[in-house]
Amino acid sequence: DALRLLVFASAFSLLEWTRGHILTGFPWNLPGEAWRAGSAPSQAAAVVGAYGLTWITLAIAAAPAVWRDGRSGRIAVGSAFAGLVLLYAGGAARLALDRPATPQAATLVRIVQADVPQSIKWDAASFQDIVGRYVDLTSRPYQGRPADLVIWPEGALPAAINDYLVPGSWVRQAIVDALQPGQRLLIGGYRYEGPADKPVYYNSLVALRRDADDIVLVGVYDKHRLVPFGEYLPMDGVLTALGVRSMAHLSDSFASGPRPAPLRIGSDLLVQPLICYESLFPRLARPDPAVRALVNVSNDAWFGVTSGPLQHLNLASYRAIETGKPIIRATPTGVSAMIDAHGRVVGGARLNLGQAGVIDVALPPEFSGTLFSSLGHWPYFLIMGASLLASRQVRARKIPRTGGQKINKKS
Structure with missing residues (x-):
């Protein structure tokens, strides 16, 4: 009946939560993110986040299974239909009525996609x-x-940032010549620190600014949430001894940077970087209110010509809906795009798989804030708490109560 439906949706969404948090987590394609980002139903993520929308989606999708469970089953299906209507109507209203809180001076952005396989x-x-x-x-x-x-994407140039930006290098000069005076450049790549015999490597995003005839370092962001078996080896000592490091083709692992924090790349511009699959994690994308935009650089060339880059674009776009901040997204082979605060690709501001070129676009406005950016996952926890109470009701129904009276057995 309806209560069992709630328990099912809660159990399933709890497993999805676990998948996104155990070890480093891998919350790829949550059921709640099956809606196209920017569509009316996806706007519910601004209130309950992707995990809350996962619970809602599962409850709606599973409702027809209890249709034959008498009156309560029909009530459940009717409620699911009403929920679906509310998703579309509420989302459509948000898309039509939500406006930026204050007008903002246009910040112009160039996203570079070089299509390097x-x-x-x-x-x-x-x-x-x-x-x-x-x-x-x-x-x-x-x-x-x-x-x-x-913006250049993650791992744009196949060399250490320390090496190709060293003063006097031809690469540094080429970058200087490509920039306009005062322009700022974000480059994704790896860098190292520490002694030459034992360096520590980071997957980083560096911010540069052209001043006169040279570039100056403005800031550095080091990736916090690393990909297990791709960027580091969990339980390194044990798994290396078992030969897993060689099977995963890992040489030196990256070190994890501090918890994501905003990067100031100018007196008038504060951004929140998210490198690669960090864009899958709602908690990492909840920025300081002063942040103007999220910047997601990713090397989706690993996927090849598959649906992977398209899925990643959709998943990353949910962080815009949750936070009310636009996203600047740069990849080496696609899909690069400018995404507005509703999770929609700005008209024409997109480079697809296999395309080389630039996107010149004004940074879309942000919004004053969303319920999710203020409360985080608390609405989802409240939904789960209510569902837990429902599960106790289901369990209580299955346990017959004798009212303390002794039950006689016939021999």
Whole structure:
């Protein structure tokens, strides 16, 4: 009946929560994120987050299974239908009525997608060509005012940031020549710290600014949530001894950076970086209210020509809905896009799989805040708490009560 339906939705969504939090977690394609980001139903994530929307989606989808359970089953199906209508109506109203709290001066952004396949990226003979692709796209003439901010994706250049940005290097000079005076550039890549015989590596996003005839370092963000078996080996000592490190083709693991914090790349611009699959985690994307936008750089070239990059775009877009902040998304082979605060790709501001080019677009407005950005997962926890009470009711029904009277047995 209806109570069992609630218990099912709660148990399923609790398993999804566990999948997203055990060890480092891998919350890929939550049921609540099956709705196209930017659609009317997806807007519920601004209130209850992706996990709360997962519970709602599961409850609605499972409702037809209890149709034959008498009156309570029909009530459950009717309630699910009403919930579906509310998802669409409420979401449509939010899309139509939600407006930015205050007007904002336009920040112009150039997103660079060089379409460098993973198969050639680490070929030493291709390094100069890869650098050339990025600087040529970066220096393309503008139709109007030059961009304030240029974004290169995760792992844009296949070398350590420390090495190719060393003063006097030809790569550094090429980057200087590609930028306009005062322009800021965000580059994703790896860097190292510590002694030469035992360096510590980070997957990072560095912010640079061109001043006069050189570039200066503005800030650094180090990836906090690393991909297990891709960027680090869990229980390193034990699994290395078992040969797992060699099977996973891992040499040196990345070190985890501090918990995500905003990156100030100018007196007028504070952004929240999310590197690669950090964009899957709602908690990591809840930024300081002063943050103007989320910046998601990702190397989705690993997926090849599959649905993976399209899925990742949809999942990352949910962080815009939850936080009320636009997302600037840059990848080497697609899909790169500018996403507004409702999770929609801004018209035309998209480069698909296999495309090389730039996106020149104004940063969309942010909104004053969402319920999720204020309360986080508490609405979801309240839903789960109510469902737990329902499960106790279901259990109580199955236990016959004797009222303390002794039950006689016939021999």
